[in-house]
Amino acid sequence: HIATMQSAEKKLLEILPSLKILILHSxxxxKTTEDEILKFVAGGYDLLLCTSIVESGIHMPRVNTIIVENADKFGIADLHQLRGRVGRSNKQGFCYFLIEDKTALTQDALKRLVALESNSFLGSGSVLAYHDLEIRGGGNLLGEAQSGHIEAIGYSLYLKMLEEEIGKLLSRKSAAASVELKISVNAFLNSEFIREDRLRLDLYRRLSKCAEASEVLEIFGEIEDRFGHADIYTKQFIDVMMIKVLATKLGLRVISSMDENILITLASGDKVRLKAQTRDDDDVISEILIYLRRELKNANLR
Structure with a gap:
């Protein structure tokens, strides 16, 4: 607060008497603000003591540390912007969110701080936006009041369900039905490989929306870039997503497997039977992918 800045400056100078402090607020x-900021950027001051006016629009590559007092009184967006003021060059950035009493934190404030602590990687803004929506609620989307809790199902699923219901009311046909997969393999995003629940759910959501094989491969490349060499279960899940994309392009109805036996139901209702070399998961997946890629290649040549 502007009213407490002088006392804050006094406390700082008691600790470090030679500290050159710049005070800025709204x-x-x-004109004075601009002149003083330029001096600070050039190294004329050691520390900038200010309100949240610096949260956006200021590029200070020399600055490597920011301390936010009473961080529990800020929103997620404010705090995310504030910590973005440091680490903007080749210097390691440090951000400290200070609170007076952890036991006195409200549930929402605690959720905000935990979300920010857990999502500090590059490009985490979209994940934080979902956290913010779930903490504050999605607002009154339809009608005079909104009942129920979005957090019970997650904001993405809520929007998907809402979109489907609006489509029904407007008598619109839903998007082309996806192929039904009944493949008996162990395929999932391994929690030991991607430990953060929020990240796994976000990856599941993004992969489920893929319509092209290139999109699946791009996300897989991102996964390995962020988390390292993928384990067998994660790789097999990516392969299953690839099967889904290719099968949908071919208009297939169902792909099922039992041991090494594979049954594919075409759009016409005809059935194709395949047999993998063994009942191992990787052999079953490989046999299906070979068939789908061959059929897609033939379809493109016609």
Whole structure:
């Protein structure tokens, strides 16, 4: 707060008497603010003591540390912007969110701080936006009041269900039905490989929306870039997503497997039977992918 800045400056100077401190807030005129900021960026001051006016639009590559007092009183977006003021060059950035009493934190404030602590990687803004929506609620989307809790099903699923219901009311046909997969293999995003629940759910959501094989491969490349060499279960899940994309392009109805036996139901209702070399998961998946890629290649040549 502007009213407490002088006392904060006094406390800092008691600790470090030679500290050169610049004080800025919204009541200081724009010309003075600009001149003083330029001096600070050039190294004329050691520390900037200010309100949240610096949260956006200021590029200070020399600055490597920011300390936010009473961080529990800020929103997620504010705190995410504030911590973005540091680490903007080749210097390691440090951000400290200070609170007076952890036991006095509200549930929402705790959720906000935990979300920010857990999502500090590059490009985490979209994940934080979902956290923010789930904490604050999605607002009154339809009608005079909104009942129920979005957090019970997650915001993405809520929007998907809402979109489907609106489509029904408008008598619109839903998007082309996806192929039904009944493949008996162990395929999932391994929690030991991707430990953060929120990240796994987000990857499941993104993979489920893929319509092209290139999109699946791009996400897989991102996974290995962020988390390292993928384990067998994660790789097999990516392969299953690839099967889904290719099968949908071919208009297939069902793909099922039992041991090494594979049954594919075509759009016409005809059935194709395949047999993998063994009942091992990787052989079953490989046999299906070989068939789908061959059929897709033939379809493109026609």
């Amino acid at each position: 009541k200081i005129d724009a």
